[in-house]
Amino acid sequence: MVVGKMKFTFQKRVKLAQGLWLLSWLATLGGAVTFTLGCFLKTELRRRGEVMDNTDIHCVPNTLMIVGLASMGINYFASRICQDALDPGRFPRWKTFLKPYFGCSVFFTTLMLISVILSYAMKGSLETSLKIGLKNGIRFYKDTDTPGRCFQKQTIDHLQMEFQCCGNNDYKDWFEVQWISNRYLDFSSKEVKDCIKSNVDGRYLVDGVPFSCCNPSSPRPCIQYKITNNTAHYNYDHQTEELNIFIRGCREALVNYYMGLMNTIGAVVLSVFLLQSSVLASVRLLQTSMEAVAGQENVEIETEGYLLEKGVKETFMEYVDPVLKLLLLNQVTPPEAKPEAGATGTTTTTS
Amino acid sequence: MAVLPIKFTKTKRDRLAQVLWVLNWISVVTGIILFILGIFLKVEINKRQDLMAERQLQSVPNMLIAVGLIACMINFLGGKICYDCVDTNKFLRWKLVMLPYIICTFFFTLSVLVGALMCYSMHGQLEEALTVGLRDAMRYYKDTDTPGRCFLKRTVDLLQIQFQCCGNKGYRDWFQIQWVSNRYLDMSQREVVDRLRSNVEGKYLMDGVPFSCCNVNSPRPCIQYQITNNSAHFNYDYQTEELNLWMRGCHQALLDYYTNIMHSIGLTVLIIWLFELSVLTGVRYLQTSLENVLRQGDPECESDGWLLENSFVETARSNFNIIKHLGKFNQISSNGDPNIDKPSTAHYGPDNVPLKPLPTAS
Numbered sequence: 001m002v003v004g005k006m007k008f009t010f011q012k013r014v015k016l017a018q019g020l021w022l023l024s025w026l027a028t029l030g031g032a033v034t035f036t037l038g039c040f041l042k043t044e045l046r047r048r049g050e051v052m053d054n055t056d057i058h059c060v061p062n063t064l065m066i067v068g069l070a071s072m073g074i075n076y077f078a079s080r081i082c083q084d085a086l087d088p089g090r091f092p093r094w095k096t097f098l099k100p101y102f103g104c105s106v107f108f109t110t111l112m113l114i115s116v117i118l119s120y121a122m123k124g125s126l127e128t129s130l131k132i133g134l135k136n137g138i139r140f141y142k143d144t145d146t147p148g149r150c151f152q153k154q155t156i157d158h159l160q161m162e163f164q165c166c167g168n169n170d171y172k173d174w175f176e177v178q179w180i181s182n183r184y185l186d187f188s189s190k191e192v193k194d195c196i197k198s199n200v201d202g203r204y205l206v207d208g209v210p211f212s213c214c215n216p217s218s219p220r221p222c223i224q225y226k227i228t229n230n231t232a233h234y235n236y237d238h239q240t241e242e243l244n245i246f247i248r249g250c251r252e253a254l255v256n257y258y259m260g261l262m263n264t265i266g267a268v269v270l271s272v273f274l275l276q277s278s279v280l281a282s283v284r285l286l287q288t289s290m291e292a293v294a295g296q297e298n299v300e301i302e303t304e305g306y307l308l309e310k311g312v313k314e315t316f317m318e319y320v321d322p323v324l325k326l327l328l329l330n331q332v333t334p335p336e337a338k339p340e341a342g343a344t345g346t347t348t349t350t351s
Numbered sequence: 352m353a354v355l356p357i358k359f360t361k362t363k364r365d366r367l368a369q370v371l372w373v374l375n376w377i378s379v380v381t382g383i384i385l386f387i388l389g390i391f392l393k394v395e396i397n398k399r400q401d402l403m404a405e406r407q408l409q410s411v412p413n414m415l416i417a418v419g420l421i422a423c424m425i426n427f428l429g430g431k432i433c434y435d436c437v438d439t440n441k442f443l444r445w446k447l448v449m450l451p452y453i454i455c456t457f458f459f460t461l462s463v464l465v466g467a468l469m470c471y472s473m474h475g476q477l478e479e480a481l482t483v484g485l486r487d488a489m490r491y492y493k494d495t496d497t498p499g500r501c502f503l504k505r506t507v508d509l510l511q512i513q514f515q516c517c518g519n520k521g522y523r524d525w526f527q528i529q530w531v532s533n534r535y536l537d538m539s540q541r542e543v544v545d546r547l548r549s550n551v552e553g554k555y556l557m558d559g560v561p562f563s564c565c566n567v568n569s570p571r572p573c574i575q576y577q578i579t580n581n582s583a584h585f586n587y588d589y590q591t592e593e594l595n596l597w598m599r600g601c602h603q604a605l606l607d608y609y610t611n612i613m614h615s616i617g618l619t620v621l622i623i624w625l626f627e628l629s630v631l632t633g634v635r636y637l638q639t640s641l642e643n644v645l646r647q648g649d650p651e652c653e654s655d656g657w658l659l660e661n662s663f664v665e666t667a668r669s670n671f672n673i674i675k676h677l678g679k680f681n682q683i684s685s686n687g688d689p690n691i692d693k694p695s696t697a698h699y700g701p702d703n704v705p706l707k708p709l710p711t712a713s
Contacts, residue, residue, distance in 0.1 A: 144570035157567045161512060184571045186585035211573040214562040216508035219495035220535045222562040234537035 004281075004307030008289040010300040016289075017082045020282045024079040027279045028072050030272035034112070035068025037265045044261065048254065050155050053132035056125050060262065063115040064269065070108040071276055077101060078283050085286050088299055098287060103319050105280050112273045119262040119269075126258060130251045134168040141210070142181040157212040163257065165250035166213035171227075173249075178203040179210060209245055218243040281307060353657035359640040360653050367640075368436040371633045375430035378630055379423050381623045385463075386419030388616050395612060399605070401506045404483035406476045411613075414466045415620070422463070422627070425456055429634060439650045442641050449638045456631050463624045470617035477609055481602055485519045492561070493532040508563035514608065516601035517564035522578075524600070529554040530561060560596060569594040632658070 008016070042061035045052070081098075084090040137156045143149040160166055167173035185192050185204055196202050207228045214222035223244050226232040289305030308315050359367070393412035396403070432449065435441035488507050494500040511517055518524035536543050536555055547553050558579045565573035574595050577583040589595075640656030647654060659666050 150570075153570070154567055161567075180572050181570075184585055189585075211562045211565040211575070212567070216505050216512070216563065219501075219504065219532075221531050224562070234535055 002306045002309060003312065004285075006285060006305050007302060008285070008305050009302045013286070013289055013303075014086060016282060016286050017086050020082040020279065020286060021079055023275070023279050023282065024075045024082065027078070027272070027275045028075040030275050031068050031071030031075060033068075034071060034269055034272050035065055037268060038062070038064030038068055041261060041265060045258070048159070050152075051130060051133040051137050051159060051250075051254070052126075053129045053136070057122050057129065057258075060115060060119050060122055063111065063118065064265070067108055067112045067115055067269075070104075071112070071272070074101075074105045074108060075276070075279060078279050081283055082286060085290050088290075088293060091290055092294065094287075102280070102284065109273065109276050109280060112269060112276065116266045116269050116273065119266045122262075123255070123259055127251065127255050130254050131168065134251055135173075138168060138173055138177050138179070141177070141179045144181065145183070157210065159250060159254075160210070160212040160246065163250060163253040164215070164246050165248045165253040166209060166246040167249055168251055169249040170247065171209050171213055171245055171249075174209045174213070175205060175207050178205060180204060180206070213245040215243055215246050218245075220244070353655070354659040354662060356655050356657040357636060357640075358653055359636070359656050361651050364637070364640055364644075364654075365437050367633060367637050368433050371433040371436075371630065371637060372430050374630045374633065375426045375433055378426035378627060379430070381626060382419050382422030382426055384419070385422055385620065385623060386416055388619060389413070389415030389417075389419055392612065392616060395609070399510070401503060402484045402488050402510065402605070403477075403480040404487065406480040408473065408476060408480060411466075411469050411473050414462075414469060415616070418459075418463055418466050421459060422623075425452075425459055426627075426630070428452065429456070429630070433634065433637065436637055436641060439641065439644060443645075446642070446645075449634075453631065453635055453638060456627075456634070460624060460627045460631060463620065463627060467617050467620035467624055470613045470620060473613055474610060477613075478606060481605055482519070485602055485605075489519060489524060489530070490528055492528075492530045495532065496534065508561060510601060510605075511561070511563040511597065514601060514604040515566075515597050516599045516604040517560060517597040518600055519602050520600040521598070522560050522564055522596050525560045525564070526556060526558050529556060531555055531557075564596045566594050566597050571595070 038061045041064065042058065045057060045061065049055075081094055084094060137152050137159075140146070140149040140152045141156055142153070144153050182204070187193065192204065195206070196204055199205055206225065208225035209227065211222070211224055214224060223233055223236065227245070228238050230237055284307055285305040287305075288307075289303045292303035292305075293299055293301065310318070389412045392415065393409070396408055396412065429452070432445050432452065435445060488503050491497070491500040491503045492507055493504070495504050533555070538544065543555065546557070547555055550556055557576070559576035560578065562573070562575055565575060574584055574587065574592075578596070579589050581588055635658055636656035639658075639660075640654045643654035643656070644650060644652065661669070
């Protein structure tokens with residue numbers, strides 16, 4: 001049961017080869033674009049790597065880079081094949097190369113589709129990673145004298161100012177953490193002692209936020225301490241005040257930013273995937289239609305081209321069997337099963 | 352005696368024409384670069400227009416944009432001319448245009464040089480514009496309810512955050528102006544009223560700065576109020592504390608930023624000017640050598656190319672004479688016309704008919 005059978009006249013074959021040559025160069029460009037996008041995404045993820053707990057999300061840009069490079073190689077060979085395809089003298093030398101070429105190409109093209117799906121599917125993992133990372137960042141904000149954590153303050157401040165956000169879920173996260181180091185607290189002062197005593201863990205908690213939460217668009221000078229105390233400030237109601245500090249949480253801001261980036265990249269890579277698949281299908285059709293010409297005196301006859309000779313499942317088994325055989329060879333075969341394995345091995349190679 | 356003559360064989364002339372064709376196309380690209388640099392500078396100046404007082408700052412980017420566009424057109428034409436110069440027949444088409452073209456391009460390269468020099472001279476005007484502009488911006492910082500000034504607070508805050516600077520010359524500038532609006536001052540409180548009274552002009556001055564002056568690299572939470580009061584904060588000495596606020600003034604920060612941009616652009620424009628000048632020299636040699644070929648009549652022969660036919664002094668003198676005579680074009684010169692101011696000896700009319708003896712009838 002042949003899949004995708006089409007009739008090709010000589011003129012149609014020539015047109016197919018020419019169109020394929022152009023298409024393969026476009027697809028090479030698409031592969032380069034995919035690689036560049038992968039590098040860009042990786043750089044962006046690494047820039048904020050300090051507020052991410054794990055690097056699981058990096059599988060997306062890594063896959064994109066691999067697929068981009070592979071795509072450039074696949075399309076380069078596609079252009080070489082189609083250049084030689086119309087010449088019956090030069091085409092036969094590609095014969096042995098074509099089967100592994102198609103196997104690899106289909107594998108990498110599927111990988112491209114998987115990377116697009118991954119970029120949408122990894123949102124949950126990214127969110128969890130950011131949640132833990134930001135929580136730690138806020139917790140270690142005050143530890144500017146501890147080696148390994150001394151840059152947390154700077155990182156969080158820069159992050160809040162650049163993404164216009166405050167805290168993990170929102171600004172109230174700062175009320176639950178002591179973000180002022182003990183080095184700068186006057187323990188002889190009564191109010192400091194009272195504040196620490198009133199807390200179970202002995203932490204100095206305030207209803208205040210760091211200056212990096214301040215919104216420059218606010219019409220009034222920033223109120224960062226005693227935020228929930230309306231009487232401490234003139235003409236101020238913290239429940240209706242929206243412009244004083246950033247309302248949004250940094251986790252939401254970062255997730256939105258990265259998902260926006262990955263959505264755009266996903267759309268571009270999807271179109272490259274479609275281009276790549278059409279290139280592969282065209283190469284296959286060209287190859288099969290040229291094979292029918294081989295050995296004929298008149299090269300200008302009409303031939304048939306097809307995508308798959310057998311059904312999808314049988315072709316898949318045909319490709320996977322050599323790989324399985326390679327894996328099975330590593331296992332120790334029992335002696336009585338050896339001649340049978342040898343017989344089945346020879347039958348699979350001749351089919 | 353010609354200025355810098357060079358002998359050109361036919362192959363040398365053809366090679367020169369081809370090279371000049373390529374160089375002219377490269378010059379079109381450099382013209383586009385000039386145009387882009389002009390636009391970039393214009394955008395950068397417009398971005399901070401709120402912080403600069405009104406001065407003639409737009410002249411430099413406008414000049415660069417104009418020069419860039421003209422360079423593209425001139426070099427496009429030059430490329431076409433050089434392409435045709437390989438063939439002596441086609442050169443005849445351009446013969447009359449080439450000399451005016453070269454003169455125009457020469458004056459144009461002068462304007463490119465002027466553009467480059469203007470980049471360096473803008474420094475003084477920029478400094479003045481920034482001083483006045485920043486001073487006013489800080490003064491109107493609190494006027495977020497006045498239309499026309501309501502975005503100055505945001506602009507100044509973002510400026511101080513982005514350029515890591517505070518105030519005009521330093522953070523103390525904020526101590527001398529009232530940057531907290533009266534709308535947010537509780538006039539019923541005693542300390543507010545005291546502070547207002549203690550000031551001659553009734554301004555609410557304090558030793559505090561806006562939050563945007565806070566230094567991100569400070570190990571301790573930002574101290575922005577009561578800065579000069581050491582006892583108000585634990586373990587704090589404002590005279591030795593350097594990391595709490597940004598120490599640099601925004602005037603210096605902006606000036607450095609724009610000076611860097613101007614110097615880079617100026618250098619690029621100078622290099623482009625040198626390139627244009629060399630292309631112009633090549634075109635002049637090509638023109639003179641082809642004209643000499645036409646003068647000698649044989650397209651395959653060797654000819655001389657030069658910059659000027661006679662020496663500088665003689666060329667200047669002859670050009671000056673031409674300009675002098677141009678002015679006298681409408682007057683009829685007495686040397687030229689033999690009929691002017693001479694008494695007329697031809698007598699016509701009844702008064703002067705000479706008496707001719709009448710023919711007698713015989």
